[in-house]
Amino acid sequence: MDRLTIDLQKAGYSIEDPVIENISFSVKAGELVGLIGENGAGKSTTIKAILGQLPWMEGSVSVHTKGSVYGYVPERPVFYEELTVWEHIEYCGVMREIPNWEGQAKELVKTFRVEHYIHQLPHSLSKGTQQKIMIILALLPSPELLIVDEPFIGLDPRATKLLLRIIEQEREKGTGILMCTHVLDTAEKLCDKFILLSKGTMYTSGSLLDLQKKCQLPDGSLLDCFDYLIDEDPNYGLD
Ligand SMILES: Nc1ncnc2c1ncn2[C@@H]1O[C@H](COP(=O)(O)OP(=O)(O)OP(=O)(O)O)[C@@H](O)[C@H]1O
Numbered sequence: 618m619d620r621l622t623i624d625l626q627k628a629g630y631s632i633e634d635p636v637i638e639n640i641s642f643s644v645k646a647g648e649l650v651g652l653i654g655e656n657g658a659g660k661s662t663t664i665k666a667i668l669g670q671l672p673w674m675e676g677s678v679s680v681h682t683k684g685s686v687y688g689y690v691p692e693r694p695v696f697y698e699e700l701t702v703w704e705h706i707e708y709c710g711v712m713r714e715i716p717n718w719e720g721q722a723k724e725l726v727k728t729f730r731v732e733h734y735i736h737q738l739p740h741s742l743s744k745g746t747q748q749k750i751m752i753i754l755a756l757l758p759s760p761e762l763l764i765v766d767e768p769f770i771g772l773d774p775r776a777t778k779l780l781l782r783i784i785e786q787e788r789e790k791g792t793g794i795l796m797c798t799h800v801l802d803t804a805e806k807l808c809d810k811f812i813l814l815s816k817g818t819m820y821t822s823g824s825l826l827d828l829q830k831k832c833q834l835p836d837g838s839l840l841d842c843f844d845y846l847i848d849e850d851p852n853y854g855l856d
Pocket residue numbers: 630636654655656657658659660661662663
């Protein structure tokens with residue numbers, strides 16, 4: 618069952634200048650899909666299209682979850698200036714009408730070991746701690762679809778391990794996960810399939826095995842395949 622279906626013909630920040638074109642893929646229940654590509658390839662713009670944050674797009678995005686609820690962890694944490702960590706959690710719990718949000722929030726706060734910071738303003742916290750708070754806010758509604766943009770940046774090794782465990786648990790629950798990342802060695806171990814973007818369009822997609830076949834690198838890592846596609850494939854990134 619699909620949690621997310623995206624079929625974009627064109628989208629961007631102004632109608633004269635589409636930044637992404639012809640991007641179609643789906644994320645199924647329990648599937649982890651890696652969105653990869655060089656800087657400027659269009660990963661964040663694709664995520665903005667999914668979240669309905671682009672001024673202009675032609676195509677469709679469908680979220681197939683209970684109440685169309687998704688969790689989103691942005692690349693850079695975004696907080697309200699005057700609200701403490703707990704007030705953010707409370708706002709999310711009340712506004713999204715999450716049953717038993719308080720109990721769930723306390724569990725998540727404990728799991729991420731941020732009890733000490735809940736009455737502080739997020740801006741006064743380290744980048745990694747802010748990232749943990751964003752992850753807590755994304756998980757609070759128990760979403761069936763998670764969209765995470767560079768989730769490992771800024772996390773210490775223990776928090777990274779914890780996030781990996783949580784990603785695995787979410788998948789087992791049937792959550793579909795779309796993860797945008799440059800950390801290819803981690804993505805290789807985690808993702809069921811990859812969407813490789815180049816210059817705003819979908820260059821290729823498939824599992825690691827599909828990419829290895831495409832590149833004729835039977836034992837190649839995801840990074841080997843990525844390097845091959847960028848350096849050797851004469852069709853890569855053609856306009
Ligand atoms: N707010 C914006 N207004 C206009 N153009 C933008 C805006 N944000 C991004 N772009 C352009 O869209 C294109 C794709 O950028 P995007 O941020 O989606 O790439 P990315 O793959 O996420 O890159 P990175 O790996 O560097 O984060 C780039 O040419 C970029 O300049």
